[in-house]
Amino acid sequence: MLTSGALADVTLNGRDTTPEMIVRVAKGEKVIVPPESLEKVSKAFGILLQGAREGQEIYGLTVGVGWNKDRKMVDAKGELTPELLEASRHFNEGLLRAHSVGVGPDTALDIVRATMAVRLNNILTGGPGVQKHVAETLLAFLNQQITPVMPSRGSVGQADMTLLSHVGLAMLGEGDVDYKGKRMPAAQALQAAKIEPLKPFGKDGLAILSSNAYAAGLGALAIHDAEQMMASSEIVYALSLEGLNGNVSPLLDDVTALRPFPSYIGEAKKLRTLLSGSYLWQQDDKRVLQDPLSYRTAPYLFGSMTDSIARTKALLQIQINSSDDNPGIVLGVRPTSDLPQAKRGYVEGGAVLPTANFDPLPWVISFEELGIVLAHHATASSERTLKLNNPQHSKLPRYLAAGEAQHAFLVVEAPLMAIATESRALAQPTSFDSRPIAGGVEDVGTNAPLVVSRVRAQIDNSFTILGIELIQAAQAVDLRLAEHQDRPLSTATAAFKQSFRKKVAFLDKDRSLTPDISVAASFLKEWRRDQN
16 A cells, blocks of 8 residues: 655666665655656667667577577667567567566555666666666656556566566556556556557567566565664663663673674664663662573674664665666776677677676575574564563563453463564575576576565564564563652653553453554554654
8 A cells, every 4th residue: 555645756866776765666755767867778778779780699689588599589780670670579578478477466566666666776777778668657657656466476586577577568558557546457547647558679578577676676675674673673672671670781881892793882882872761770689680691682683683784775775776687788888808709799889798687696695694683583572572471580470460460461472482483484595495497597596586575574573573572561661660660761761661552551451462462563663763
């Protein structure tokens, strides 16, 4: 569902687009493309055609794709005759139709919009070498709320061909789309929006379908959610530590100086700030010397997560602002060697070069690493919740029972453990699990969409697990403050808990906790520190 609130415009230029900008477009914001970016697209298309005129074999234009790369498809030497234009259009349209074999449930609208935004930005680099009309059509789709109906499964992660081809079909006026919230045939939507159907030429078809835009769009949404989950984790942990009456010694400056991992130092400082003014800094003879590891090692976990998110985000941003096309068009270059193979593909003003840039492995591996960190996060958060339930650790009533509640949080441990187990299973690497296809030519893959989808599922699980920890941390704090009203929470956690208590009430009578868990997870997804 697209955002219905006040929206701004996002400028895409192929150079400095961020994952946050892709998320904004995914949520419904309109797109502006500078004229100079469209001019770059036109220049790159000219280089492509010049290469064809000079007799180059160009994958996806003069010869086929995949196992058919040895077959002549279009003779593009010389002038672009009407016969040549028609032959190329026929080849391109057939390419899009033949690759439209995606399966599974339809992709959510925000993901399709993220996909189109990524691909539009890729095209604006000039690397794909397409007609300007391709970029203009994607832009019109985004701004006029035409969202192709696209399956969600069927990509092996070496370009999301089987999925992006369905976007190409819609550009031709085929298949179905969602137009301003209503599903209809693409031809009907294009007519209503006064958009001219695309007549693909050159390597338009290949450029539309052969990229990792789907996985990268998913990745942008995942990084956005991961950053929100990270911020939520820190404040929930601070409240949880107060609920435990935990020891803040592991957060001290002099402690972190003994083992100065930069992210560890940074997270310890951030947690000290979140706990500023808390009763935890005051003397308590009943406070234990050593808390369970899930509490004591939190700065290391959060530091590792911060590092992993930042690294993955940086790699994804490179993907969003580059061309993963084969062949790729490079403007304004000349050969730097006289060797025949090194000069091959160069024309006046640029080059048409075969590449392996469709391989997303650098950032797919980083997403897998993030999945491993998320598995540690699920374990630590769930273990902290168990400790709050246990009087041996919390020195509070068993299962944090109060008032008329006899069972309190006894049974919530079951879904907590189930979801944590699921997150650990989702962390298992899958990028290397592929088999050769296309006559053995495409003999490696990355399963990029699967990898990122699993990380997104882990992030969603983490919000649920954190929500359960938050419910019980708030309960523990309220029980503890009832005994010692003179013990203040930190400024940050007090405001956070007060906001949360407007959503989920203190448990003093047994009730179904399913609604509370859902509300707590949603609260954390939407929470902003500056809104307390």
